Amino acid sequence: MDILSILAESTRSALGPIAAIYALAAVGLNFHFGYTGLLNFGQVGFMLVGAYGVGVSVAVFDLPLLVGFGVGLLCALVLALLLGVPTLRLRADYLAITTIAAAEVLRLVYRAGFAEPVTGGVYGLQNLASGFRTLNPFDGGTRYGVGALAYNGNHLWVLVVTWGLVALMVGLTWMLMHSPWGRVIKGIREDEDAVRSLGKNVFAYKMQALVLGGLIGAMAGCMLAVYQASIQPDQFKPQVTFFLWVILLLGGAGRVFGPVLGAMAFWFLMTFTDGLLKGFGSLGWLPFLSGPDYGAIQLAFVGLLLVVLIVFRPQGIIGDRKEMLINVK
Amino acid sequence: MSSDETSAGVDRMAGAEPVPGSAKSDPILVADGVRRSFGGLTAVDVGHLEVQRGTITALIGPNGAGKSTLFNLLTGFDRVDAGRWTFQGGAINGRRGHQVARAGMVRTFQLTKALTRMTVLDNMLLGAPGQFGERMAGAFLRPVWQGQERANTRRAMELLERFKLVDKRDDMAGSLSGGQRKLLEMARSLMTDPAMIMLDEPMAGVNPALVQSLLGHITSLRDEGKTVLFVEHDMDVIMGISDWIVVLAQGRVIAEGRPSDIRSDQQVIDAYLGAQEETAEARGSDDD
Amino acid sequence: MRTRLVTVLLALITAILVIPGPAATADEQGGESLHGQILNPDDRDQGVEGIGITVFDGEDEIGAGETDSDGMWEVELPGPGTYRVVVDQESVPSEFVVREGIIVDGETEVEVEADDQRPLIIALERPGGSDDGSASPSEEESEDAGAAAGDDEAVAPAADSGGSFGERFVQLTAAGLLFGLVIAVSAIGLSLIFGTTKMINFAHGDMVTFGAMVALVFSTGAAGLGNSLLAIFAGLGVAVLLGGFLENRLSRPVLVIAQWTAIFGGIALATVLGVMGDAVGWSVPLWLAAAVAVLMGAVLGASMERYVWRPLRHRNVALIQMFIVSIGLALVLRHVILVLFGAGRSRYAGYQIQDPVQFGPVAMPPRDLVVMGVAVVVLVGVACLLQFTRIGKAMRAVSDNRDLAESSGIDVDRVTLYVWGLGGGLSALGGVLYGLNQIVEYEMGFRLLLMMFAAVILGGLGTAYGAMVGGLAVGLVAMLSTLWFPSQLMQAWALALMILMLLIRPQGLLGRRERVG
Incomplete structure (x- = not known):
């Protein structure tokens, strides 16, 4: 076991395309939970409709990639409206239940037998990335980078575009949150009745935040489809949402850079623990466990991280603890 | 001060009979047949009620008389079973809370709702109406809303000055004391520039030292021409500053009139004191 | 403290940058490959084992693989290029055929780019086309995992x-x-x-x-695992019960000690039982x-x-x-x-096949x-x-x-x-x-x-x-x-x-x- 190469690999994944995609989806979740206080436990549903928007448009209908992105975003818009209309007027927990259930039902519907002509059923869709790769300014076969921190041209292209999108969305977050609109949104997080009593249409603001965060989540889904060049419905299990929550809480909810830092830290930790477990396994230190168990142990670790973060460091890496403690709801 | 106020009060309430549902010369709020029940229990059943423009009207009644429910109904925070009411001549029944506030009738809450993790100044700016930058698309056009923001900030600072909160402007609202939060809430609702302001128990939980200053602020609101309707328990406070008092018991208006009328109304004394004894007894048995 | 942290971080970053790339990332970036999963069309949570897949470059065979118990297969490739993939029809269970589409007559061509670990979809179906109106459509559909499993x-x-x-x-x-x-x-x-x-x-x-x-x-x-679980839960149960019933009768330190004794006793017993394993099976x-x-x-x-x-x-x-x-x-x-x-799907033994009782x-x-x-x-x-x-x-x-x-x-x-x-x-x-x-x-x-x-x-x-x-x-x-x-x-x-x-x-x-x- 080579601890240094595990560290190197962890760093590589902390900066890699997957971390960027999760950071993007977490920026969306930050709009929901971090700023508006909406309990969205179904962010993966937005990623799913985004990814399948690209997938179905490109693989089934032979449309250009850009149209696929448009379709994905449109689906996310519709999904957000469908979820928001019945639940946003109610207490926060109703949204939580509805989103987690809706995301799971979406996955089941997309993988169902009757949907197979369009979604490819359990097999998913493939050959999605050619449109994206023709735009690639890098050479697909060459490795770029220094030492262990190297990516091939295709991955580098995804990486650059996705981190670019993350930067754009972080900028958008900053602008919105430093405007009067952001002030209303933060007010709603604190106490929506107070904001309502001042003549603001709370429902409309919550809906705007839900839609905006959902669109960003769908964007992450689109990039996932492009990065992998193929999608299967079972990638969109609820644990993706829980990863995003860990990322958000790790980085600091309600902080502009929280999701970015959180995604990097999270994927660093995931790759690191994975490498460590495999290393221990190859040394024979884990007698009762076999390969597939490592993944389960990691997920249990994610759950534990969620609990520990909330209990001991609810403000995340860059949050202000004092600010968290004032919250007496 | 008190004689001054009484004479002014007489002027303001000219021509109003001290009977339930009496007509006022210049009503700003007129409510008819407002009813709301929870389960089988009728919480509010108000036949006719008018509130005179430019006065301080107090809403009193024993616990569970439906004062807060009536407040919630009138301001669109709860839905009525039946009834209609007009504000400044226009019907506003069935409107949602924010629409009522935009119409010029703004409320505060019994349990203060200071937005704790925002600064005092941000709390104030949230009250300003018609902000271009509060639209999602508008938020990106900083140059367009910057001027408006500066004007709002100026107005907020004036109000904070008046409510003696100007030193706290950059503090989190959560760090204020209970009384300061009440002041902030009142100042914040003034930012919306309302015609009528509804205060739900403005003195509850306020340090006695602050009560006088709060009262001063309430009377000065009226003197600026705003209408004040407030719910309160403390009889001394009510008798001291109200121009008109409406007494609610079991959801109905059982009496209304000038403070002097109410003080001598036997029905009020019965309803009020009787109920208070009852609640005292109920509390006593709870403790057992 | 902070400077030391920064120094350590810098040293780490340098070290990472200096490590030669391919060696460090051998497992993930091991060049090109083809992989996939072949699923049972009747139950898409089950893979089909033992289907052979061979990859040719022109006429030269360059690799072969077989699906494992989960239906997963993988074939390593020497480099980017266009390959011909052949599914061994003989190895497909007789009740299924390879679905036509991407695969034609058990063959297909795929283009693999540099460093691409490409998935290839190979689907099975029952003979007679995808809409084989055979028997009962609802039966086929309800085989899907989801809520419908079972x-x-x-x-x-x-x-x-x-x-x-x-x-x-x-x-x-x-x-x-x-x-x-x-x-x-x-x-x-x-x-x-x-x-x-x-x-x-x-x-x-x-x-x-x-x-x-x-x-x-x-x-x-129940052997080792079951016994251990039972012991741990017995310990926890005793601790919770102690807390529930004796909270006001015992002094606090005594109670706490009793509770933790119960918990640790349970854990100790669990360890012993776990080590004994199958010796105490029941x-x-x-x-x-x-x-x-x-x-x-x-x-x-x-x-x-x-x-x-x-x-x-x-x-x-x-x-x-x-x-x-x-x-x-x-x-x-x-x-x-x-x-x-484990991730297996199982049923309670002895209750699977029963003759239905008719009630009207x-x-x-x-x-x-x-x-x-x-x-x-x-x-x-x-x-x-x-x-x-x-x-x-x-x-x-x-x-x-x-x-x-x-x-x-x-x-x-x-x-x-x-x-x-x-x-x-x-x-x-x-x-x-x-x-x-x-x-x-x-x-x-x-x-x-x-x-x-x-x-x-x-x-x-x-x-x-x-x-x-x-x-x-x-x-x-x-x-x-x-x-x-x-x-x-x-x-x-x-x-x-x-x-x-x-x-x-x-x-x-x-x-x-x-x-x-």
Whole structure:
């Protein structure tokens, strides 16, 4: 076991395309939970409709990639409206239940037998990335980078575009949150009745935040489809949402850079623990466990991280603890 | 001060009979047949009620008389079973809370709702109406809303000055004391520039030292021409500053009139004191 | 301190940058490959083993692979280029053929780019095309994993009897009642816990899985693992009981020491039993195993309340934070179960194949009748408990208004503990019943959780009777929807019902109207 190469690999994944995609989806979740206080436990549903928007448009209908992105975003818009209309007027927990259930039902519907002509059923869709790769300014076969921190041209292209999108969305977050609109949104997080009593249409603001965060989540889904060049419905299990929550809480909810830092830290930790477990396994230190168990142990670790973060460091890496403690709801 | 106020009060309430549902010369709020029940229990059943423009009207009644429910109904925070009411001549029944506030009738809450993790100044700016930058698309056009923001900030600072909160402007609202939060809430609702302001128990939980200053602020609101309707328990406070008092018991208006009328109304004394004894007894048995 | 940290970080970064790339990333960036998974068209959670795949470059064979037990295969490639992939038709099980489409006559060409680990979809189907109208479409569809896993049992007979709409309607109503009763039994705890603590327990589904798995272990033979679990839970149970009953009679230090002795005693015993392994193997009939599972489920619920939720409540952790903690606990529980019991799908031995008993138009295997009977008895029992016993009344009082109950002298913490114990036991029982009716696997509880959510919202969050009514309604709607719609949409219809309820009556069927802005 080579601890240094595990560290190197962890760093590589902390900066890699997957971390960027999760950071993007977490920026969306930050709009929901971090700023508006909406309990969205179904962010993966937005990623799913985004990814399948690209997938179905490109693989089934032979449309250009850009149209696929448009379709994905449109689906996310519709999904957000469908979820928001019945639940946003109610207490926060109703949204939580509805989103987690809706995301799971979406996955089941997309993988169902009757949907197979369009979604490819359990097999998913493939050959999605050619449109994206023709735009690639890098050479697909060459490795770029220094030492262990190297990516091939295709991955580098995804990486650059996705981190670019993350930067754009972080900028958008900053602008919105430093405007009067952001002030209303933060007010709603604190106490929506107070904001309502001042003549603001709370429902409309919550809906705007839900839609905006959902669109960003769908964007992450689109990039996932492009990065992998193929999608299967079972990638969109609820644990993706829980990863995003860990990322958000790790980085600091309600902080502009929280999701970015959180995604990097999270994927660093995931790759690191994975490498460590495999290393221990190859040394024979884990007698009762076999390969597939490592993944389960990691997920249990994610759950534990969620609990520990909330209990001991609810403000995340860059949050202000004092600010968290004032919250007496 | 008190004689001054009484004479002014007489002027303001000219021509109003001290009977339930009496007509006022210049009503700003007129409510008819407002009813709301929870389960089988009728919480509010108000036949006719008018509130005179430019006065301080107090809403009193024993616990569970439906004062807060009536407040919630009138301001669109709860839905009525039946009834209609007009504000400044226009019907506003069935409107949602924010629409009522935009119409010029703004409320505060019994349990203060200071937005704790925002600064005092941000709390104030949230009250300003018609902000271009509060639209999602508008938020990106900083140059367009910057001027408006500066004007709002100026107005907020004036109000904070008046409510003696100007030193706290950059503090989190959560760090204020209970009384300061009440002041902030009142100042914040003034930012919306309302015609009528509804205060739900403005003195509850306020340090006695602050009560006088709060009262001063309430009377000065009226003197600026705003209408004040407030719910309160403390009889001394009510008798001291109200121009008109409406007494609610079991959801109905059982009496209304000038403070002097109410003080001598036997029905009020019965309803009020009787109920208070009852609640005292109920509390006593709870403790057992 | 800070400078030292920065120095270490810088050193690390330098080291990482200097490490030669390919060596460090050998496993992930090992050049080009083709991979995929071949699934059983009848049950898409099962792979098909032993299908050979050969890759040619022109006429030269450059690699071959075979699917493993999960249907996974992988072939390493020498470099980028265009390859011909051939599926060995002989190795495909005779009941299936390779679906035409991307693959033509068992062959296809793929283009692989540099560093591309490309997935290739190879699908099987039954001979005769994808829409083989053979036998019963609903049977084929209901084989899908989703909620429908195993529902084929319930749905297929109806389709097989091929009968008129009326017959299928009656048969599905019976299946819906069964499903609804199982949901109701599991969901009462969820609703009561919400009522008493205002918290949605996202880990409730995994408590269901726990019950099903534990019953499976003890009914098929408990050796090291089962004994260890039993010992740990016995320790926890003793500790919680000590806390519950002797709190005011023993001095605090004595109590704490006794509790920790019980817990550590349990762990020590568990270690010993674990080491002894198969030496102390035993098994009990399923009904007894179910009873053990219910007890362990109650201990699980009570100890979660005692050692997680109560401390958090006393720290004034906000509700939203509590939700997130419960999601974290759900993840932990689910994956600990996965590690302990594996990802396999199993059934309770001896109850799989039974001749249906005919009741007029309804045919049901005896085990389903037993499930329904047990569920009805338990529901009536819980109703009596809530209606007539002191602790039941206290539960309802706390559920109604926690503050009022507290001020009128009810020990709210203790009632909450009992609610969690009751909820944990009922969810474990629900797991056994669900497993009997369908299949036992580590994600079953999460799937049931969605139905439980629909049930409690439909019936009214926080009321036990609401969960019962809502459970039955959700079960019936889910099953009856398969009369007209594909069975994979069962859950979607239940969810649609829930959303409809939120739109027209957010407080649920039996809930009380509360003020909503």
